[in-house]
Amino acid sequence: MKNVFLFALMLSFLFYGCTNQSQKTEQNQLSEADMQLLETAxxxxxxxxxxxxxxxxxxxxxxxLYYEESLSANGQISCNTCHPISTYGVDNLPTSPGHDGSVGTRNSPTTFNAYFHVAQFWDGRSPDLADQAKGPVLNPIEMGLQSATDVEAILKNSPEYSKMFKEAFPDEENPVTFDNFAIAIAEFEGTLATPAAFDAFLEGAVNELDTEQKEGLSLFIETGCIACHIGPGLGGNMMQRFGLVHGPYWDFTGSELKDRGVGDITGKDSDLDIFKSPSLRNIEMTAPYFHDGSIESLEEAIRIMAFTQLGKELNEDQINKMVAFFRSLTGKIPEHAL
Ligand code: HEC
Ligand code: HEC
Structure with a gap:
């Protein structure tokens, strides 16, 4: 990746050398700003x-398995119910109804680009996707099956699954297990990548972002959002306090339930309101926002973030530019998964 970037840099010097004087000044100015932004990004x-x-x-x-509805108590819920592939891995509801219609307390995060997160769930309580995949089927308000044995029995009943498990785990005598079920789903989720215009930009195609988007990207960096939203996902790689500078967060989100994130698990004061800093890939498609889906508009989510996390007040123009930049993070829904 670094090499590609260096190559792009060399190319732009090459072109620079070939232009005439008047073009030179113009292109020089343009490309210098672009190159600086590219390097910083x-x-x-x-x-x-x-x-x-x-x-x-x-x-x-x-x-x-991701689409399998027979692995739920009412035979109607699959992973795809709450994380529909056709709508960027989210159901766009604040919280999702499970097998008996009752809803949980947290917003369904997207399954897209989750394969490289440091941990899974808003509070990071699951170390990886295979571990995570075992949760929903047995969760009483999600899919609601009783035990791993129930899951295995349903799968063993199907000749088609028996065949597919055998092919997927050729070295195993009894491949139809709850563990292998989870591994297979996790491996599928590992295909759900959505490269976007921003990736092309990072590789040197600076015009993949228009002027407003470049300004938004600069603002995102300069405002300090990069303290918590960095790396390939612009997030997904660290745990942070919601309400770091100005809190508690519910004063700003209006959340009725005071979910304390990691603190609810450990009981430690130092863990209160710690949540995974989420990836911002496809963020314009995954409303509503925050762990409880309390905020419908992306503009409002950005305004709240700047104030609660950084103590900064952004004006409308700055917020609109960041939204424009975020659109460059929207990739194509992976066709193979539909
Ligand atoms: C009834 C709705 C529902 C169903 C069904 C469901 N999920 Fe989820 N999923 C959620 C919610 C809500 C969360 C967030 C819970 C939390 O953070 O405490 C979540 C979290 C996740 C995450 C973590 C993503 C991240 O960024 O942290 C992954 C991955 C995931 N689900 C995959 C699956 C898979 C695979 C299945 C099927 C086996 C499934 N889900 C079934 C609602 C659902
Ligand atoms: C100190 C760390 C930190 C900083 C700085 C920060 N964020 Fe966040 N961000 C988080 C955390 C943690 C969450 C999840 C909060 C929650 O829902 O509980 C989050 C959530 C978000 C969300 C909602 C994501 C979703 O899927 O619901 C957006 C959008 C966002 N941040 C944008 C920004 C922007 C823009 C900036 C800069 C103005 C910023 N963040 C600065 C930690 C941070």
């Missing part, structure tokens, strides 16, 4: 890690 952000091959027996099994 590459310091904080990076391309999405290589996704899994979607056409292996393992990832194809994972895809089928």
């Amino acid at each position: 590459n310091r904080y952000f990076s391309l999405l890690p290589e996704p899994n091959d979607p056409n292996t027996p393992l990832t194809l099994l994972g895809k089928k």
Whole structure:
């Protein structure tokens, strides 16, 4: 990746050398600002890690399981119910109804680009996707099955699944297990990458971002959002306090439930209101925002973030530019997953 960037830099010097005097000044000015932004951006952000091959027996099994409704108490809920692939891995509801219609307390985060997160869930309580995938099926208000044995029994009943598990785990005598179910789903989720205009920009195609988006990117960096939203996902890689500078967060989100994040698990004061700093990939498509879906508009979410996390007040123009920049983070829905 670094090499690609250097190559782009060399190319732009080359072109610079070939232009005549009047073009020279103009292009020089343009490209110098662009090059600086490109260099700064590459310091904080990076391309999405290589996704899994979607056409292996393992990832194809994972895809089928992701859509499998028979693994729920009412036979109607799958991973895709709350994380629909066709709408960027989210249901766009504040919180999601499960198998008996009752809702949880947290917003369904997207399954897209989750494969490289430091941990899963808003409070990071699960270390990886395979561990995470075991949760929803047995969660009483999500899919509501009783036990791992129930899951295995349903799958073993199907000749098609027996065959697919055998192909996905060729070395195992009894491949239809709850563990392998979770591994297959996780491997499928590892295919859900959505490279976007911003990745092309990072590789040197500076015109993939228009002027407003470049200004938004500069603002995002200069305002200090990069303290918590960096790396390939612009987030997803650290745990941080919501309400770091101005809190408590519910004074700004209007949340009725005082979810204390990691603090609710550990009971430690120092963990209160600590949540995973979420990835901002496809953020314009994944409303409503925050761990409880309390904020509908992206503009408002940005305004709250600047104030609660950094003690800064952004004006409308600055917020609009950041929203414009965020649009460059929207990739294509991976066709193979539909
Ligand atoms: C009834 C709705 C519902 C169903 C069904 C459901 N999920 Fe979720 N999912 C959620 C909610 C809500 C959260 C956030 C919970 C939390 O953070 O405490 C979540 C979190 C996740 C995360 C963590 C993402 C991140 O950025 O932290 C992944 C991955 C995920 N679900 C995958 C799955 C898979 C795979 C299935 C099927 C086996 C599934 N979900 C079924 C609602 C659902
Ligand atoms: C000190 C760390 C920190 C800083 C700085 C920060 N954020 Fe956040 N951001 C978070 C955390 C933590 C959350 C999740 C809060 C929650 O829902 O509980 C979050 C959530 C968000 C969300 C909602 C994401 C979603 O999927 O619901 C957006 C949008 C966002 N941040 C944008 C920004 C912008 C823009 C800036 C700069 C003005 C910024 N953040 C600065 C830590 C930070």
